[in-house]
Amino acid sequence: MTAAIIDGKAFAANLRAKVGELAASFEAKAGRKAGLAVVLVGEDPASQVYVRSKGKSTLEAGMNSFEHKLPADTAEADLLAVVEKLNADPAVDGILVQLPLPRHMDEQKVIATISPDKDVDGFHVTNAGRLAVGQPGFVPCTPLGCLMLLKDRLGDLSGLDAVVIGRSNIVGKPMAQLLIAESCTVTVAHSRTKNLADVVKRADIVVAAVGRPEMVKADWIKPGATVIDVGINRVPAAEEGKTKLVGDVDYAGVAEVAGAITPVPGGVGPMTIAVLLRNALVAAFRNEGLDLPADAI
Numbered sequence: 222m223t224a225a226i227i228d229g230k231a232f233a234a235n236l237r238a239k240v241g242e243l244a245a246s247f248e249a250k251a252g253r254k255a256g257l258a259v260v261l262v263g264e265d266p267a268s269q270v271y272v273r274s275k276g277k278s279t280l281e282a283g284m285n286s287f288e289h290k291l292p293a294d295t296a297e298a299d300l301l302a303v304v305e306k307l308n309a310d311p312a313v314d315g316i317l318v319q320l321p322l323p324r325h326m327d328e329q330k331v332i333a334t335i336s337p338d339k340d341v342d343g344f345h346v347t348n349a350g351r352l353a354v355g356q357p358g359f360v361p362c363t364p365l366g367c368l369m370l371l372k373d374r375l376g377d378l379s380g381l382d383a384v385v386i387g388r389s390n391i392v393g394k395p396m397a398q399l400l401i402a403e404s405c406t407v408t409v410a411h412s413r414t415k416n417l418a419d420v421v422k423r424a425d426i427v428v429a430a431v432g433r434p435e436m437v438k439a440d441w442i443k444p445g446a447t448v449i450d451v452g453i454n455r456v457p458a459a460e461e462g463k464t465k466l467v468g469d470v471d472y473a474g475v476a477e478v479a480g481a482i483t484p485v486p487g488g489v490g491p492m493t494i495a496v497l498l499r500n501a502l503v504a505a506f507r508n509e510g511l512d513l514p515a516d517a518i
């Protein structure tokens with residue numbers, strides 16, 4: 222079998238266009254643009270690329286983008302003060318503090334300072350709790366993007382066997398919660414799982430989010446399964462001195478067995494940014510007390 226390629230880049234472009242339309246309707250109703258603030262501490266080159274890309278997409282969707290760049294040696298208290306200011310700013314609907322933070326900062330403390338109603342990353346414990354009990358809140362962008370791709374591909378997910386490889390707060394755990402809510406039978410596997418290949422082989426849906434380049438092999442996959450590759454790993458390329466991006470899935474091998482697979486790049490990555498814009502717009506409607514149809518985006 223040769224897998225269908227799930228075009229996350231195209232799906233994300235479509236989602237961003239829908240967000241753009243709704244952003245215009247928000248502006249007409251609220252008399253202001255929706256606003257997303259992104260805070261970057263330090264000069265990590267990869268983080269700078271993501272933040273620039275987020276800022277550009279935010280403006281393209283017709284929303285305001287507020288960027289705060291702080292030096293790597295910023296005191297934690299000063300970062301918390303910036304977050305508090307953004308919490309209180311009515312022009313800011315969503316706040317994203319780019320992770321990872323420098324080592325001298327307590328990430329949990331910083332996340333806890335973000336108002337849960339502006340926490341468009343869905344990282345605050347309040348939003349993790351809301352997701353766990355099925356209340357409206359904010360769901361982390363990457364797993365929500367994965368779910369959108371899965372539903373687009375498979376329709377109703379109920380009764381399907383799903384294996385999530387990885388148990389991070391950012392991807393694995395919220396992904397499992399979302400799949401449980403879709404009535405999948407969910408297994409969360411990780412680096413300590415015994416017979417990982419056998420566990421994965423049962424799955425109709427595989428979500429790989431472990432951060433290990435090309436770990437998931439073709440003979441782990443049930444023929445016809447849908448494979449979502451969350452990994453973004455930069456590895457040396459064949460040509461001396463060059464690098465390339467690969468996922469957590471051995472794409473060439475797995476594409477021979479799976480029914481459908483997301484590529485890296487061009488799969489889950491672009492969805493993360495599109496869902497961030499979606500969450501920021503949802504935050505704007507909620508913060509203004511305006512109705513947004515439940516199935517609008």
Ligand SMILES: Nc1nc(=O)c2c([nH]1)NC[C@@H]1CN(c3ccc(C(=O)N[C@@H](CCC(=O)O)C(=O)O)cc3)C=[N+]21
Pocket residue numbers: 271317318319320321342362453466485486487488489490491492493494
């Ligand atoms: N508070 C916070 N929220 C985040 O959502 C967050 C973060 N911190 N820190 C860093 C990670 C990483 N991340 C990505 C977003 C888009 C792509 C993306 O668009 N990737 C492209 C390729 C980009 C490239 O070529 O490097 C793709 O997969 O096709 C990747 C990674 C969001 N993150």
